[in-house]
Amino acid sequence: MTYVMSDLHGEYQKFLQMLELIRPGDEDVIYILGDIVDRGEEPINLLLDIMNRKNVIPLMGNHDFLACDILKQLVKEITPGTTALAPKLMNQVLDWMDDGGINTMLQFRELQPCQREKILKFISGFSFVEIVEIDEKCFIMSHAGLGNYQKGKKLKEYTVYELIAARPDVDKRCFDDESVFIVCGHTPTRNLCGENRIYQTNGNIFIDCGAVFGGKLGCLCLDTMEEFYV
Ligand SMILES: [Mn+2]
Known part of the structure; x- marks a missing residue:
């Protein structure tokens, strides 16, 4: 079936x-x-x-597409030395939060780096x-x-x-x-x-x-x- x-x-x-x-x-x-x-x-x-x-x-x-796009950028941007996000990415993140992205982002953050990579590859x-x-x-x-x-x-x-x-x-x-x-x-x-x-x-x-x-x-x-x- x-x-x-x-x-x-x-x-x-x-x-x-x-x-x-x-x-x-x-x-x-x-x-x-x-x-x-x-x-x-x-x-x-x-x-x-x-x-x-x-x-x-x-x-x-559309939600999977946007989440994957933003998370890929965040993974790249947020390194130990990061103090602020580029304004464009910041705005994208804020729009995503407005559209229900908070749990996706917080739970993604809890994952090990290899799991994050696996998930982004999976959605892509x-x-x-x-x-x-x-x-x-x-x-x-x-x-x-x-x-x-x-x-x-x-x-x-x-x-x-x-x-x-x-x-x-x-x-x-x-x-x-x-x-x-x-x-x-x-x-x-x-x-x-x-x-x-x-x-x-x-x-x-x-x-x-x-x-x-x-x-x-x-x-x-x-x-x-x-x-x-x-
Ligand atoms: Mn939809």
Whole structure:
């Protein structure tokens, strides 16, 4: 079976509860469509856990991208002789803190240098788009969907912004072929349909059910289209 979830945002306990519920076997694959870090309680424990699971495939979210970029700079900048950060980096750090980065930064700081390096390398390797074909269906997955969608535009032509940070047009059907679906997180479904549940419309499947915002962690099985919530 192939499962998808997204926007875990440090909700490590909910992730473990979801695994209890779906009980994936060695043959099963779980895609996490980005935003593993920031906002929630245990972003680094969650990353360390995911790193050691062979059947979990993480994709890049805007929070993961930003955290990785800033942490790489901080690791380089903060040496025993550092007394102040460059203003540009300082502003980036402050914006990140405003956007829920505090736990990610503090917990990252507790790690040994080799673990830090391993985590940054791990996040840097997240892919931006994955395509899965199951039976007659094709699922195109990314954190934010296909922003500024245009017919005929190749997947590799989408910018990082369009794949991890754009907001969706829920009324737009992108592919005429009704067996093709775009699966994404990033925008909580409560903002799209008024409820914390997986929302399907016009060939788009939105799966961010607001786990870190008092909603739920949702998970969709792409083989059966069964929905799971914790
Ligand atoms: Mn996001």
